[in-house]
Amino acid sequence: MPSERPLIIGHRGAPGYLPEHSRSSYARAIAAGVDAVEPDVVPTRDGVLVVRHENEIGSTTDVATRPQFADRRRTAVVDGERLDGWFTEDFTWAELQTLRCRERIPELRPGSAAHDDEDPVLRLRDVLDLARAGGVGVVLEIKHAAFFARAGFDMAALVETELRDAGWGDDPALVIESFEPLVLQRLRERGIRVPLVQLLEAEGAPWDLRERDGSRAASYASMLTPKGLDALARDVDGISPDKRLILAPDRFGRARGPAEFVGHAHQRGLRVFTWTCRPENRFLLPAFRGPGGPAAFGEYEREWAVLREAALDGVFVDHPDLGVAFFAE
Numbered sequence: 001m002p003s004e005r006p007l008i009i010g011h012r013g014a015p016g017y018l019p020e021h022s023r024s025s026y027a028r029a030i031a032a033g034v035d036a037v038e039p040d041v042v043p044t045r046d047g048v049l050v051v052r053h054e055n056e057i058g059s060t061t062d063v064a065t066r067p068q069f070a071d072r073r074r075t076a077v078v079d080g081e082r083l084d085g086w087f088t089e090d091f092t093w094a095e096l097q098t099l100r101c102r103e104r105i106p107e108l109r110p111g112s113a114a115h116d117d118e119d120p121v122l123r124l125r126d127v128l129d130l131a132r133a134g135g136v137g138v139v140l141e142i143k144h145a146a147f148f149a150r151a152g153f154d155m156a157a158l159v160e161t162e163l164r165d166a167g168w169g170d171d172p173a174l175v176i177e178s179f180e181p182l183v184l185q186r187l188r189e190r191g192i193r194v195p196l197v198q199l200l201e202a203e204g205a206p207w208d209l210r211e212r213d214g215s216r217a218a219s220y221a222s223m224l225t226p227k228g229l230d231a232l233a234r235d236v237d238g239i240s241p242d243k244r245l246i247l248a249p250d251r252f253g254r255a256r257g258p259a260e261f262v263g264h265a266h267q268r269g270l271r272v273f274t275w276t277c278r279p280e281n282r283f284l285l286p287a288f289r290g291p292g293g294p295a296a297f298g299e300y301e302r303e304w305a306v307l308r309e310a311a312l313d314g315v316f317v318d319h320p321d322l323g324v325a326f327f328a329e
Contacts, residue, residue, distance in 0.1 A: 007314035008323050009139050010034040011276050012053060015104075016319035018112050020060065021051045022101040022119035026130050032320035033328070036137035036173070039127040042144065043153045048093035049124040049162050053104065054078070055144060058085030061099040062117050069095070078147050079207040089151055096121045108280060108295045128166045137173035139273075139314070141199070145183035146208035156186035163192070170194065177240055177273075180208040184236060195237040197273060198223065202242040224261040229268050238271030238313065244285075246274050246310055247303065253286025255303065258310030266311075273314035277304055277323055301326060 010029025012020035018028055021039065029037050039051040055078065058064055063072075063086045072091070075084045088096065099121050106113035124140070131138045145155040159176070163169045170193055177197035178184055184196045200220045209217035222228045224241070232239060246262060247255040265272050279300035281289040290298040304326055307315060317323030 005329075006308075006312045006327055007035045007137075007273070008033075008320070008327050009273070009314055009316045010037040010136075010320045010323075011316040011318050012040065012051075013037060014318070014320050015112065016109065016278070016322075018115050019101040019103045019119065020053060021122060022115075023122060023126070023130070024115065024119050025101075026122075026127060027134075029320040030130070030134035030136055033324045034136060034317075034320045036139050036175070036314075037127065037131055038139045038141060038316060039122075039124060040141045040143050041124050041155075041159065042088045043148060043155070043158060044088055044091055044093045044096055046092045047153065047158060049158055050088055050093070050096055051122050051124055051127055052088060053143075055088045055148075056083045056085040057088060057099070057121075060102055060104050061086075061121060062102055063099055066099070078144060089148070089153070093123065108282060110295075124162055125166055128163075128168055131173075137175070138168070139175045139177060139197075139316075142176065142178040142180070142183050144207075145178060145180045146211050156183050156190055160187065160190045160192055175238075180206050181235065182206075182208045182212070188235070195271070196235075197238040197240050197271070198232055198236045199275075200224065200239055200241040200245065202244050224259075226264055229261065229265055229270065233268040233270055236270070238273060239265055240273035240275060240314070240316075243274045243276065243307060246272075246312075247285060247306055249285050249287075255285060255287070255306045257306050262310045262312070271313040272310070273316065274307060274310075274312055275316040277307065277315050277317045279319060279322060 013025025014028040018025040040053050041049045042052050042055040072086050100117040101119045102116040103113035168174050174194045177199050179199040205217045205219040246259050248257040248259040262272050279297040281298040282294035284298045288299045288303040
């Protein structure tokens, strides 16, 4: 059921100000007063879980400047998308430790890009330790589990082992989420009892279900119907849809929300999170954009007010100070 105010989650730390998934970014989020931080995890060649938004790291580290790794560049198809670059599964943890974090969208966030190459890549264990020392929770996202399974990595086993070794296996301050329902099911089968959350895109279907079920795969949209929510309530503890699904924009880009499925989910005991609250015009619905171009802040508080009206259980924010100021009122 909804709480009095949503859990405020530093999405990859504080990427509105500092390169995502860096130590500095997480520290800033914790200092701003978030309730939890969100690391995305992918594996190294030797099975260490590192925090990166994707396993392709050409745009978020300085790997392209390292001549000793030039021969690691390759092309891979990850969940149907053809990518050219460098991939975490081709590096050992010792090698990745030598890389430094960079801003993923420097044209939009030049202030963050000014801090490129200052922080090393982190492991999941590093973020868990930072969160515990800072007194905040962790919302852990497992990335591309089906893709990694084909490459020989059991993400459920790796996550379970890491969490238990770090003392987080049954911690009430931990939530685990994924766009792929099968890895969440495997975690439950392995005895992980923390809340599990199904991430939901605005369109399409989970990649692991596509691989298993083909054209019969359940779409994200079908998961938000009453029947779909009934099924989810048997397997997970919450859902986390793209904010556009909650805002339910009309053809003019105006929010009609909050969407009806939020109430239906709460009736079934499911927590409802959403991603991602960002103030820049590029990320706002058209009706809430202002002057100054894509990087300028628009009328984000008006958009966020619709999300607040939905009585959500959690919101992911890129600018933790703004998120805390707005949603913790």
